Each structure stands twice: as C-alpha cells, then as structure tokens.
Amino acid sequence: MVRLTRAQQQERNRAAVLAAARDEFAERGYADAKVDRIAERAELTRGAVYSNFPSKRALYLAVLLDSLDPPEVTGRGSTLADGLGTFARGWLERLPLTGDSPAGGHLRSRSMSGVFDDEPGRAAFAQVARLEAILLGLALESRPPNVVRRVRLAELVLTVLSGTGHLAEKAPGFGDPFDVIRACQHLAALDLGDAWDPPHLPFVPPAQAVREAWTPPGTLPDLLTGEPAAFGGDGVIAVLGTGRLSAAEEAVRAAEHVTVVVVTNDHAELGRLVRLRLGDLANCLLPVFGPPRPRVVLDDGRVASAVQVRDDDDTEAAVRVEAGEIVARAAGRGAAHAVGGSTRARR
Structure with a gap:
C-alpha cells in the first residue's frame, strides 16, 4: 500500500471536495447547497472541507474557476x-x-x-x-x-x-x-459622445520624484492571457485593491506600458472573483481582439512588498520604473494618473 504524503493527501481531499461541490451546486444551486452535504458526498469531515475552502462562497467560486478553459489567443482581424x-x-x-x-x-x-x-x-x-x-x-x-x-x-x-x-x-x-x-x-455605430475627463484629476498632486533601486519580484501570470508577466522592464506599475480597480484607466490613459497589479486581503473570495471574471472575459475577448493592454496580474504579496505598499482592498498606489530604478511614486486617489504622467526628466 502506497502511503501518501501530507501534500498529496491534501490535494486528493481538495479534488474530492471540488467534485462533490460541483455535484451539489448542480443539483441544488448556490443558495440551497450545504457544506455538510458536500462533506458527505466527498466522504470527508466538515472540517476537511473548511481546511481547503474557508466558506461556501469560496468553494462555489473555486468550482466555477475549475470549469474555465484556457483562452484561445488569436486576435482575428475584423471590423x-x-x-x-x-x-x-x-x-x-x-x-x-x-x-x-x-x-x-x-x-x-x-x-x-x-x-x-x-x-x-x-x-x-x-x-x-x-x-x-x-x-x-x-x-x-x-x-x-x-x-x-x-x-x-x-x-x-x-x-x-x-x-x-x-x-x-x-x-x-x-x-x-x-x-x-x-x-x-x-x-458599434452608436455615438455615445464618450469622453474621458474625470473631474478629480486636476486636483491630484504630482507624483513624488524618487531614485530608488528596483528589485523585480519575479513573474506572475497575466489574468487574461495566462502568460508570465515580468516586472524587469520600464513602465508604470499600478497597485490597486479590489475596491479601486476603476483607477486602472487612469494609468492606461497616462502611460503606454502599464501593469495593473490587483491586491486583496481576501484571496479566497475576492481574489477568486477577479480571476473568474477576467478569465471569462478573456475567453470571449482574446479570440476576437487579441491581448488588450494593460497586463493585469493578481498579486501574491510580492509586488506590493517590492513597491512598499499595503495589499489591502482599498489600496491605490503606483510607481514608475525606468532603467532599473523607481523614479516616481504616488499613493491615494489619482496615483496611477500622477505617476503615468511623470518621467525621469521631470525630477
């Protein structure tokens, strides 16, 4: 009899919980599903379920994420x-x-x-x-x-x-x-008179000019393409909590090379929500339009630590990296726009 390691047993339990939860949600829906029944289906204890997934909502999101297929990145030309x-x-x-x-x-x-x-x-x-x-x-x-x-x-x-x-x-x-x-x-033919001019931007203070050594924190997968996103090149890194994601546009309108780093103190639920929704979007978007800008990654704590900001859901901060240095940084509302419009020459 082969004895499983602790990690192997944990992975087997997790797979059993996911399979049981998928059946439970498919039969009863989210509202009427019960963790006790999921544990019974998986032939595990209620505690074993919660050791893998801290809540029914986290488990439901994990089941949905498990159903996502990798996107087809083709970007077919079209009108x-x-x-x-x-x-x-x-x-x-x-x-x-x-x-x-x-x-x-x-x-x-x-x-x-x-x-x-x-x-x-x-x-x-x-x-x-x-x-x-x-x-x-x-x-x-x-x-x-x-x-x-x-x-x-x-x-x-x-x-x-x-x-x-x-x-x-x-x-x-x-x-x-x-x-x-x-x-x-x-x-596509509807003229909505769309313009981008948030009223708070004129009141955003300029970014702070700095000269700090930049140590790239490795790579993280782009949530849209699945490709590894590195942080060694020049550009703007916008660190946004799940409560501040709309500020991503401020960085994109102000700078060409942007990486949006999503941070949260609730990876089990809000982190999975971000991954699920952007994964679903990617499956419809990439086959038609190809990879959009900016890159979007979900931080595991390394980027926030390297940028020296909190990884909370209300975080809004940004830095500009040039030639291996952080040359500008800002925090608070409008941070991404302030940093996006800054350059080394303006220090």
Missing part, C-alpha cells in the same frame, strides 16, 4: 461591428441549454446571482465589472474608426449581455440569441 458580434456569440455560448435544471443552468452560466449579496462583496463586484468594461473598451478602441474612448460602449455591450444572461436564468428559451448578437453589432 468593430463584426468583432462585437463574435464577442457576443462567445459570451452567449455559456447560457443555460433547454432542459437544464435551474441549478445546473446557473452553474453552466457561472451565475453570480445571490453569491455576493453583502455590501463589501457588491462593492468589489462593481469594481471588477468596471475593470471588465475598461479592458473591453480598450480592445474596441483598437478597431477603426479611431476614437478617444469606447469604454461606455463596452459598458453597454456588457449590460446587454448580462441582462440576457439573467433573463435566461429566469425564463429559459425567451428571445433569440442571434437577435442579441445582431443588436451588439449595431451598437
């Missing part, structure tokens, strides 16, 4: 309208099928209904949605005609698709998905 249609088609593929049970349909669509119903969770979810719209908007801006901003168009497209998903959960079979695809294509 803006065709690109939006293809993006919508990919998004709609995960909607519940006719005959799916309500619980099974929720799991297939990776539904968040009733999952983040507390105020901190709702606030974080809203910020993640804002980051999704920014990333999609930047991808749309890569298609002609050239415009300053398409984030509001991205928000509208995501609103249409999200509403379609919610309706599919409540009234499966209602409406024609191809009508939704055509509607998203037609949105």
Whole structure:
C-alpha cells in the first residue's frame, strides 16, 4: 500500500471536495447547497472541507474557476461591428441549454446571482465589472474608426449581455440569441459622445520624484492571457485593491506600458472573483481582439512588498520604473494618473 504524503493527501481531499461541490451546486444551486452535504458526498469531515475552502462562497467560486478553459489567443482581424458580434456569440455560448435544471443552468452560466449579496462583496463586484468594461473598451478602441474612448460602449455591450444572461436564468428559451448578437453589432455605430475627463484629476498632486533601486519580484501570470508577466522592464506599475480597480484607466490613459497589479486581503473570495471574471472575459475577448493592454496580474504579496505598499482592498498606489530604478511614486486617489504622467526628466 502506497502511503501518501501530507501534500498529496491534501490535494486528493481538495479534488474530492471540488467534485462533490460541483455535484451539489448542480443539483441544488448556490443558495440551497450545504457544506455538510458536500462533506458527505466527498466522504470527508466538515472540517476537511473548511481546511481547503474557508466558506461556501469560496468553494462555489473555486468550482466555477475549475470549469474555465484556457483562452484561445488569436486576435482575428475584423471590423468593430463584426468583432462585437463574435464577442457576443462567445459570451452567449455559456447560457443555460433547454432542459437544464435551474441549478445546473446557473452553474453552466457561472451565475453570480445571490453569491455576493453583502455590501463589501457588491462593492468589489462593481469594481471588477468596471475593470471588465475598461479592458473591453480598450480592445474596441483598437478597431477603426479611431476614437478617444469606447469604454461606455463596452459598458453597454456588457449590460446587454448580462441582462440576457439573467433573463435566461429566469425564463429559459425567451428571445433569440442571434437577435442579441445582431443588436451588439449595431451598437458599434452608436455615438455615445464618450469622453474621458474625470473631474478629480486636476486636483491630484504630482507624483513624488524618487531614485530608488528596483528589485523585480519575479513573474506572475497575466489574468487574461495566462502568460508570465515580468516586472524587469520600464513602465508604470499600478497597485490597486479590489475596491479601486476603476483607477486602472487612469494609468492606461497616462502611460503606454502599464501593469495593473490587483491586491486583496481576501484571496479566497475576492481574489477568486477577479480571476473568474477576467478569465471569462478573456475567453470571449482574446479570440476576437487579441491581448488588450494593460497586463493585469493578481498579486501574491510580492509586488506590493517590492513597491512598499499595503495589499489591502482599498489600496491605490503606483510607481514608475525606468532603467532599473523607481523614479516616481504616488499613493491615494489619482496615483496611477500622477505617476503615468511623470518621467525621469521631470525630477
């Protein structure tokens, strides 16, 4: 009889919990699923479940993450309208099928209904949605005609698709998905008068000019492409908590080479939420538009430590790296924009 190491036993228990949880959520849905039944299905104790996943919400998110396929990074050339249609088609593929049970349909669509119903969770979810719209908007801006901003168009497209998903959960079979695809294509011609000029930016103090040695903290996977993102080159590193993700656009509008580093003090739930939502976005985005900018990574503590900032959900800080040195840093509201507009020559 082969004796498993502690690590091997932990991994086996984790796999058993995930498989049991997937069956429980598929049969009963998130709200009615019980950790005790999941433990029974896995033939483990309740304590063994919680030693791997600290909450039912963390376990549900882990099950959804486990269902994600790696994105296809092709970036097929297309017009803006065709690109939006293809993006919508990919998004709609995960909607519940006719005959799916309500619980099974929720799991297939990776539904968040009733999952983040507390105020901190709702606030974080809203910020993640804002980051999704920014990333999609930047991808749309890569298609002609050239415009300053398409984030509001991205928000509208995501609103249409999200509403379609919610309706599919409540009234499966209602409406024609191809009508939704055509509607998203037609949105490309809608002039929303989109401009980017946040009112607080004129009041943001300039970044602090510094000269500090920079020690790159290794690599972390890009949440969109899965490729390793290194920190040895020049550019802006924006460290944003899950409550400040909308500030990513401030860095992108001010600088060309940007890495958004997401930090959180709740990796089990909020960290998984970020990974899940951006993974889902990547599966629809990358086959059509290719990798967008900026790179986005989820910090494991190393980047925040190297930048010397807290890894809290309300963190908003940024540094500019040039020639192996940190040449500018800022913290607080508008930090990414302040650092993005700074250069070594301005010190």
